[in-house]
Structures are given as C-alpha cells and as structure tokens.
Amino acid sequence: MSGAALPRARSAETRTAYAFLSPTVLLLGLFVFVPLGWALLISLQHTNGFGEGGFVGLRNYGRLLTDARFWRAAANTVLFTVLVTPLSMLLGLGVALLLDSALPLRALFRSVLILPMAVSGVATALTGLLVFDQDRGIVNAGLRSLGLHAVHWQSGGVAAFVSVVVVTLWWRVGFNMLIYLTGLQALDPLLQEAAALDGAGWWQRLRHVTVPLLAPSTGFLVVINVIYSFQVFDIVFVMTGGGPGDATSVLVTYAYETGFSQRDQGYGAAIGVVLLVLTLAFTAVQWRASRGGDVES
Amino acid sequence: MGLSRRAVLAGAGAAGLSAGSAAGLAGCGFAPSSSDSAKDTLRFTTWGTDAELAGFRTTIAAFEKAHGGARVELNAVPYEQMFTNIDAQLQAGNPPDVFRVPYYTFGAYAGRGQLLDLSSHLPSGFSDRFTPQAWAAVQRKAKPYGVPHHTDTSVLLYNKKALADVGVTDVPTRADQAWTWQQLEQVLRKLRTALPASQYPLAVNWQGNGVTRWLSWLFQADGRFLSADLSQPAIQSAAGTAAVDFTRALFPDKLVPPNNSVKSTTLAADLWYGGTVPLSFGGAFQLPDADSAVDFEWGASPAPRDVRGGGDFGGNALVATAKTKRPGLAASFLAHVTGEDQMRAFCERASLLPTRRDLVAKGIRFQVRPDLSRVFLGQAGVVRASDSGQVASPSMSGIISVLQDQLEQTFVGDQATAAALSGMTSGIAKALAA
Numbered sequence: 001m002s003g004a005a006l007p008r009a010r011s012a013e014t015r016t017a018y019a020f021l022s023p024t025v026l027l028l029g030l031f032v033f034v035p036l037g038w039a040l041l042i043s044l045q046h047t048n049g050f051g052e053g054g055f056v057g058l059r060n061y062g063r064l065l066t067d068a069r070f071w072r073a074a075a076n077t078v079l080f081t082v083l084v085t086p087l088s089m090l091l092g093l094g095v096a097l098l099l100d101s102a103l104p105l106r107a108l109f110r111s112v113l114i115l116p117m118a119v120s121g122v123a124t125a126l127t128g129l130l131v132f133d134q135d136r137g138i139v140n141a142g143l144r145s146l147g148l149h150a151v152h153w154q155s156g157g158v159a160a161f162v163s164v165v166v167v168t169l170w171w172r173v174g175f176n177m178l179i180y181l182t183g184l185q186a187l188d189p190l191l192q193e194a195a196a197l198d199g200a201g202w203w204q205r206l207r208h209v210t211v212p213l214l215a216p217s218t219g220f221l222v223v224i225n226v227i228y229s230f231q232v233f234d235i236v237f238v239m240t241g242g243g244p245g246d247a248t249s250v251l252v253t254y255a256y257e258t259g260f261s262q263r264d265q266g267y268g269a270a271i272g273v274v275l276l277v278l279t280l281a282f283t284a285v286q287w288r289a290s291r292g293g294d295v296e297s
Numbered sequence: 298m299g300l301s302r303r304a305v306l307a308g309a310g311a312a313g314l315s316a317g318s319a320a321g322l323a324g325c326g327f328a329p330s331s332s333d334s335a336k337d338t339l340r341f342t343t344w345g346t347d348a349e350l351a352g353f354r355t356t357i358a359a360f361e362k363a364h365g366g367a368r369v370e371l372n373a374v375p376y377e378q379m380f381t382n383i384d385a386q387l388q389a390g391n392p393p394d395v396f397r398v399p400y401y402t403f404g405a406y407a408g409r410g411q412l413l414d415l416s417s418h419l420p421s422g423f424s425d426r427f428t429p430q431a432w433a434a435v436q437r438k439a440k441p442y443g444v445p446h447h448t449d450t451s452v453l454l455y456n457k458k459a460l461a462d463v464g465v466t467d468v469p470t471r472a473d474q475a476w477t478w479q480q481l482e483q484v485l486r487k488l489r490t491a492l493p494a495s496q497y498p499l500a501v502n503w504q505g506n507g508v509t510r511w512l513s514w515l516f517q518a519d520g521r522f523l524s525a526d527l528s529q530p531a532i533q534s535a536a537g538t539a540a541v542d543f544t545r546a547l548f549p550d551k552l553v554p555p556n557n558s559v560k561s562t563t564l565a566a567d568l569w570y571g572g573t574v575p576l577s578f579g580g581a582f583q584l585p586d587a588d589s590a591v592d593f594e595w596g597a598s599p600a601p602r603d604v605r606g607g608g609d610f611g612g613n614a615l616v617a618t619a620k621t622k623r624p625g626l627a628a629s630f631l632a633h634v635t636g637e638d639q640m641r642a643f644c645e646r647a648s649l650l651p652t653r654r655d656l657v658a659k660g661i662r663f664q665v666r667p668d669l670s671r672v673f674l675g676q677a678g679v680v681r682a683s684d685s686g687q688v689a690s691p692s693m694s695g696i697i698s699v700l701q702d703q704l705e706q707t708f709v710g711d712q713a714t715a716a717a718l719s720g721m722t723s724g725i726a727k728a729l730a731a
Binding site: 048049050051069129133134135136144150152154155156238239240241242243244245257260261262263264 | 381384387388405409410411495505554555556558560561562563568571573694695697698702705706709710731
C-alpha cells in the first residue's frame with residue numbers, strides 16, 4: 001500500500017467506526033444523557049408540575065438533610081441492598097453449581113429458574129401478592145390450615161420487608177445463576193482435577209479454586225445487583241406501596257411519590273440525583289477495587 | 298449496561314420528571330395525534346369503565362349529530378397513566394382540548410393556570426342546573442374551570458346474613474336515619490364478638506387518593522380541614538379530634554383489618570368481596586362489580602352521622618384546557634354532556650350519581666341494583682357545598698400526601714391524636730404555602 005493510500009484507508013476506517021457508533025451514541029444521548037441533564041436542572045428548581053420552574057439553587061438538596069422520610073427511605077434502600085445482593089448471589093451460585101453437575105432434568109430446571117427474568121417487575125409483584133396477601137395469600141392459607149397464626153405481610157413492617165425481599169430474590173436468582181453458570185462452564189476442568197489429585201475435598205475445591213476463579217463474574221454481579229437494588233421500585237410499589245407507614249419505602253418510591261403524586265418535581269429530581277450519585281460512587285469504588293485485583297493477579 | 302440501566306431508571310424512573318421524558322411520552326403514542334388539527338375537532342382524553350366509555354361514545358355521537366361538522370376524538374387511557382400522561386402533554390404544550398379529572402385533582406390544574414376559565418363561554422344561568430355542592434367543586438376564585446359531570450359517594454355495603462346473625466336486621470336506608478357513630482360502633486362490636494379472629498367487622502375505602510374519604514368523618518363531626526377562604530388549615534379542632542379518635546380506635550379494637558390502613562395496597566372492596574369483612578364502605582361505581590362478584594345477599598346503608606350527615610364528594614369533572622384552540626366548541630361539548638338526558642343516561646348506565654338539580658330531585662334508577670339508587674342519592678344529598686369546595690383547593694395534592702402520612706402513622710404507628718392533628722396542621726400549612 002502506498003504512503004498516500006494509508007491515511008485514506010484510516011480515514012475511511014474512522015468514518016466507518018463513527019457510523020457504527022452513531023446509533024448507540026444518539027440513543028444514549030437522547031434517552032440517557034439529555035434526561036439526566038434535565039433531571040439535574042430540575043433538581044435545582046422549585047416546580048409545581050407545569051410551566052417553567054424557579055431556580056432555587058441547592059435548596060432541594062438542603063431539604064433532604066432534614067427530611068426524616070428521605071432518610072428512612074435511604075436506610076431501607078441500603079438494608080434492601082445489603083440483604084438482596086449477597087443472598088441472590090449465594091443462591092445463584094448454589095443453583096449454578098447444581099446445574100453445572102450431572103443433575104437430571106437440568107435443562108428444565110435452568111429454564112424454570114430463568115423464567116422470572118422474562119416476566120415484568122409488576123407481574124412478578126402481582127404474583128408475589130398472590131403468595132403473600134395477608135388475607136387470601138397462599139402462605140397464610142397454609143399457615144392457617146396448619147393451625148398457625150397468619151403473618152401480617154402487609155400490616156407488619158418487618159414481615160412486609162421480608163415479603164419484598166423474598167419476591168425480589170425469586171426474580172433475581174435466575175439471572176445470578178445464569179452468569180455464574182456461564183462462568184463455571186468457562187473454567188478449565190484440569191484445575192479441578194489437579195486440586196482433586198492433590199487431595200482437596202469438594203468444599204476446599206469450591207472455596208480455593210472455583211470461587212476465586214469466578215471473581216470476574218462475582219465482580220460483575222455485585223455491581224449489577226447493587227444497581228438493581230438501589231433502583232428497586234415496581235415490586236415495592238405494587239406489593240406494599242412503601243407501607244405500612246414507611247417500613248418498605250425506598251428512594252425510588254419516595255422520589256415517585258414526591259415527583260408525581262405531590263408534583264414537587266424539583267425535590268423528586270433531587271432524590272433521583274442523589275440516587276444516581278450513590279450508584280456512580282459505588283460503581284467507581286467497585287471498578288477500582290476489581291481493577292486493583294486484576295493487577296495483583 | 299450498568300450505566301445505561303442506571304441512567305435510564307434514575308433519570309426516567311426516579312427523577313424522570315424532565316420535559317425530555319414528557320416529550321418522549323407525547324411522541325410515543327400516549328398522546329392523541331395532533332395531526333388532525335381540523336377546526337371543529339375536539340380531542341377528549343379520559344379513562345373509564347366499559348360502561349362509562351360506552352356512555353361517552355353515545356354522548357359524543359349525539360353531540361356530533363347536534364353540531365354538524367363537529368367531531369370529538371375520544372382517547373381512552375388506563376387510569377394509572379391518565380395524569381402522568383396529561384401532565385406530560387401539558388408540559389409539552391400538546392394537551393387535549395377536554396379531559397376528565399377527579400374533583401380532588403381539579404384544583405391542582407385550575408390553580409396552576411392549566412384550565413380554561415369557562416365564565417365567558419357558558420350561557421348565563423348555566424350554574425343553576427347543578428347542585429350547589431357540585432358547582433362549588435369546579436370553582437377557582439369564584440370562576441368555573443370545569444363542569445361537574447357526575448358525583449359518587451360512599452355508603453355502607455353489608456352482608457345481610459352476617460348482620461342478621463348478630464341480630465341486626467333493621468338497617469337504615471335513608472340518610473337522615475343513618476346510624477350514628479355510636480350505633481355503628483355497637484354493630485361493629487357485635488360483629489367482632491361473633492366473627493373468627495381472621496375476619497373483621499368493617500373495611501374503610503380510604504386507601505391511596507381515597508384518603509379524602511377520611512374527610513367524611515371530619516365533615517360528619519361538623520369540622521373542616523381548610524378555613525372558609527381555603528387559605529389556612531382548620532383541622533385542629535374538636536371535630537378533628539373526634540374524627541381522628543374514632544377512626545384510630547378501629548385498629549387496636551380490631552374492628553377493621555390491620556391491612557386496612559390508608560397506605561395499604563389491599564383495597565376495602567377486595568376485603569369485602571373476599572369475605573374478610575361483612576361491612577365495607579363503597580361507592581356506587583362498585584355496584585356492577587359487586588353484583589357480579591359477590592355470592593352473598595347484600596344491601597346498602599347510608600354512611601354514619603355524628604353532629605350531622607356528611608360524605609365524600611367523589612366523582613369527576615370535565616375540563617377544557619387553557620390552551621385549547623376551540624374554547625367555544627369545548628364549552629358547548631361540556632354543556633352538552635351535562636344536559637339532562639345525557640347525564641341521566643350516563644349515570645344510570647355507569648352507576649354514578651347526577652350533579653344536576655333536576656335529576657337529583659326526580660331521581661335516577663341504576664341499571665344494576667336499581668333498588669339501591671335512592672340510598673346513594675340520599676347520601677350524596679348530605680354533602681355540603683362547603684365540604685366539596687375545600688376539596689377543590691389547588692393544594693389538594695400536597696394535602697392528600699399529608700393526610701396519608703399522618704393517618705398512616707396514627708393507624709399503624711401508634712401516633713397520638715394530638716400529634717396527628719398537629720402534624721396535619723403544619724403539613725397542610727406547608728402544602729398551602731408551596
């Protein structure tokens with residue numbers, strides 16, 4: 001290739017690259033960055049839901065500091081994340097290990113576990129209500145038939161929180177299982193064989209060989225699960241509406257309530273921006289930690 | 298992937314308040330097409346049951362026939378989407394010409410300049426066709442910003458056998474003979490004694506925005522939540538204390554199910570349909586569902602009274618948007634749908650109550666359970682204009698949130714009555730000032 005042809009080829013390659021990138025950039029810009037920027041702008045305004053808002057600087061963020069309902073929702077969101085993230089990953093790993101072995105009907109089990117992923121959050125929550133409805137739910141019907149006391153799944157704060165966590169786990173374990181299963185199937189079986197020949201038992205192989213080798217899957221799942229948990233909305237909204245009291249209120253349900261029910265959209269947007277900053281901060285920390293791990297390894 | 302989901306949900310789901318989202322909604326098929334900008338075409342957005350939508354279609358056909366060349370484009374949407382949709386369209390500058398709105402939401406639009414002042418578009422004496430309480434519900438600073446299309450109000454729906462089993466066979470059917478609070482409490486305590494632990498005597502329909510129905514207790518105690526000029530909270534009163542005291546006692550005494558609080562996702566109607574309670578507050582709009590879903594014999598009795606009778610002024614207004622390019626035609630349509638024949642047909646078909654004086658005086662007969670029409674009409678008659686006028690406050694969205702928070706804390710969080718009233722007073726004051 002001649003000296004003049006090389007820059008032309010590079011230029012054509014660059015144009016092609018931009019052409020391939022442009023739909024994604026356009027969609028991201030239109031549906032992600034523009035709304036985000038707009039939300040940030042609205043969070044600095046006092047609005048009544050219609051027309052132009054008035055600029056109030058950081059006043060909406062200042063209000064958050066003294067809003068007990070915001071802090072309750074934030075604490076619930078953190079608790080929900082702390083419970084759901086490790087539990088869904090542990091259960092997902094356990095099921096993935098089972099399905100990676102010579103389990104009969106494993107294709108069927110795999111499909112059944114993945115099925116909730118195909119169902120919308122609202123449909124999942126409605127199914128959860130069938131199970132956990134205080135008056136006519138399957139669980140309480142079973143408890144009553146055994147002569148036991150029914151659980152106050154809607155009117156008891158702890159029970160309501162538990163019901164939301166359980167339904168979320170049902171929804172998410174399949175996804176965690178899928179990622180771990182993919183990770184397991186990519187592992188070199190020779191490493192397991194070598195460990196077995198060295199006398200390592202099942203638990204030792206799992207702890208010292210399998211789990212460390214699954215670190216990339218684990219890192220990805222931690223980030224995804226934390227982000228999903230911070231953003232939980234539909235299951236809480238349908239199953240408990242944030243109640244009883246504010247026992248299951250989370251940041252997104254609170255932002256929705258202030259933004260859409262009370263039409264205090266500036267304040268609702270401020271809650272959304274805080275959620276975004278928290279999520280970004282966590283993701284940055286996690287990425288930094290996982291990059292450090294990669295370098296060390 | 299993480300970034301995009303995070304951004305989408307944080308930006309659109311949580312904060313999702315931007316005009317970008319609004320424009321997105323308007324451009325994604327939620328909004329009626331604006332391409333039809335024909336001079337005589339009105340765009341009308343509503344939600345509705347099958348019976349209500351059929352009623353609207355009949356009304357529209359009659360209007361189009363009577364106004365040669367005029368067309369009304371009906372855009373029926375699910376209730377859950379209705380007001381995020383309308384708000385987005387208003388923000389995007391592409392609202393429908395006419396839409397339907399509950400009375401408790403009316404003020405939020407009228408008070409923020411989104412609705413057409415109908416004063417100069419309606420014929421003189423137009424207000425005379427409506428009951429005072431209905432006309433008061435569509436006023437903003439003494440000007441009409443809508444027409445009261447229909448109303449609804451809550452009465453007690455009861456399982457006849459369950460009440461008969463505890464010796465209650467003489468159930469009132471006239472509002473002026475309704476049970477007093479004390480008589481209702483006696484009935485509830487009899488039921489409590491007779492029912493197993495998994496069942497409860499009563500369910501109240503104050504969930505969600507239905508928290509405005511709690512105000513019925515306040516009105517029955519002859520109280521107010523806003524001052525006469527709607528500018529100050531007025532709930533801190535003997536009537537407020539009586540209303541909170543009576544309703545909060547329902548929970549520890551197990552007269553209502555524990556999941557019957559105001560923020561519960563379980564509706565009172567479902568508790569009644571499912572047999573968890575034999576007695577429930579319900580509106581006329583529930584009659585068709587109840588008639589088909591309930592397999593026991595049931596009746597209806599007026600809501601209880603205390604110092605006086607009182608009830609919620611439920612139902613919906615029809616409003617025209619301030620930016621409509623066809624204000625005259627929109628006003629004509631609003632006048633048409635509140636004509637005697639149109640309103641009668643709509644209300645009888647959809648089990649709703651009329652707002653016209655003549656229909657209230659003559660009475661109507663629901664197509665389903667016509668025997669209960671008089672109970673509901675009588676109950677609607679005890680609603681005062683001073684009660685319904687308060688609910689038309691432009692700050693009602695904020696006030697609803699205050700009522701929900703304070704009553705929830707009181708019913709399931711053991712908050713004392715004094716603290717509840719204090720919280721309501723400061724919350725309402727903030728909502729009015731916002």
